Every structure is written in structure tokens, then in C-alpha cells.
Amino acid sequence: MSALRTNSVRTTVILPAAGTGTRFGAALPKQFVPLLDVPIIVRTLQIFEQTPAIDAVVIAASPDFHDHITALKEQFHLQKIVAVVEGGKERQDSILNALKTSVCAASDIVLVHDAVRPMITPEFIATIVEAAAIHGAAVPGLVPKETIKECRVEAEGGVTVQTTHERSRLRAIQTPQGFRRELLLAAYHKAHESGFLGTDDASVVEFAGFSVAVVPGLEENIKITTPLDFRWAEWLLRSVATA
Numbered sequence: 001m002s003a004l005r006t007n008s009v010r011t012t013v014i015l016p017a018a019g020t021g022t023r024f025g026a027a028l029p030k031q032f033v034p035l036l037d038v039p040i041i042v043r044t045l046q047i048f049e050q051t052p053a054i055d056a057v058v059i060a061a062s063p064d065f066h067d068h069i070t071a072l073k074e075q076f077h078l079q080k081i082v083a084v085v086e087g088g089k090e091r092q093d094s095i096l097n098a099l100k101t102s103v104c105a106a107s108d109i110v111l112v113h114d115a116v117r118p119m120i121t122p123e124f125i126a127t128i129v130e131a132a133a134i135h136g137a138a139v140p141g142l143v144p145k146e147t148i149k150e151c152r153v154e155a156e157g158g159v160t161v162q163t164t165h166e167r168s169r170l171r172a173i174q175t176p177q178g179f180r181r182e183l184l185l186a187a188y189h190k191a192h193e194s195g196f197l198g199t200d201d202a203s204v205v206e207f208a209g210f211s212v213a214v215v216p217g218l219e220e221n222i223k224i225t226t227p228l229d230f231r232w233a234e235w236l237l238r239s240v241a242t243a
């Protein structure tokens, strides 16, 4: 696909940021915690600001943080944020609220990206947009380094291996995940009606019966979840700055 065709599609990013995780012992949910002086969510947003393939950003967040996001938007000159919507009880509810905005309704492609994954690049994002336009649904994935075993968790808490999956057929899936807007909306409506809850957007699309293409993931695109991930992200950012 030519760069011209990718640039002619309107692409909006949904950033679910309504989680309440405060595992760093901070007063703020982890997406608002500063990483080398800049909040994690701002670092993520700055990459989308620098990506020509992205036109707009919609953030789903708890109303308690809407003023905070508005302040960050002004402080860091984040020009692509066009809407901040209320987060839902589940991540899926947050995405559905964002999908209902007029900016999403006017988009050809919708990307969904975890606010807590700031280690992406404009080139990587452009690859997902392009793959979503071609395939309808596209996600980045890496072959796991570890051997993955499916286990049986016993009632008393013991864990026994049930089966070992062939590693070459497995992928650890990341975000951004990209979709043609009407396909994602149809999948979300179907999941909502059926009460299906998935752990990522692709699983909602799979549930609705659509196929999802997998493109190569980015090793440094870590999801900052634990204090160790946070240290790892600091180290990666420092090494990029001194490279």
C-alpha cells in the first residue's frame, strides 16, 4: 500500500486510561505517574502527536481526572486530543464510550492503545494503521521467549500442567491494535449484547467472527504494569536519549 493511501484515511486513536492501578505506591493511577519527569500518558500521547498517520486522539478516563488531563494537554501542547470521555467499569466499556464520539464516527481507522505503553514509535504506529486498512483488523505480536503451558488451577490452589503449546504458533499481543472503524463498532455492539468480556480489543473482534492479522511487535513496547517495568522503561528512555 502506498503512503499516499494511508495518509488519505482518517485515523483516530482511543486511549483507555480509566484504570485505577496504583501499584507503584503513588497517589495517582500508574498512567499519570511521571516517568523521567514526564507523566507516562503524556509520553504516550507525544508519540501520537509526532505521527503524521494519526489525526485525533480520544481518551477514556475517570471524571475525577478530566481536569487533570485538560491541564496536561495545555502544559504539554497536546493538539490531537479532541475528546475526553468517561471511562467505564470494564476496559471494554471505556472503549465503547470512546467509539460513540463524533470523531470516531467520522474515522476510517481506529487504533486502540494502552496509555501505559509509551515505548512506541511513529513508524511502528504507521505500520499498524496500514495493516488495519488492508486487513480490517491488525495487531502487533511477538513470539514468546518462554515456553507457554496451559495449566489446570485446582480448587485448593495447586497448579498442574495440562498441555504445552508449540511456541512458534504463539504470539504475545501488544497495542496499538488497529481496526476499520465499522468492523470494531459492530464487534463491540455484538460483545455488549452477549455480555462477552475479552482482555484486548482483538478478542472482541475475534468473538464477533472477524479475522485478525498479526504483524511483528516491538520488543521495547512494554506495558508498564509493575515497579520493575517502570525501572526498565526508565533505563530504555535513558539509553535512547544517550544513543
Ligand code: C5P
Pocket: 015, 016, 017, 018, 019, 020, 031, 060, 087, 088, 089, 090, 091, 092, 094, 114, 115, 116
Ligand atoms: O487493566 P489493564 O492494565 O489491562 O488496563 C489496560 C488499559 O486499560 C490501561 O490503560 C487502563 O487505564 C485502561 N482501563 C480503562 N477502563 C477500565 C480499566 C482499564 O480505560 N475500566
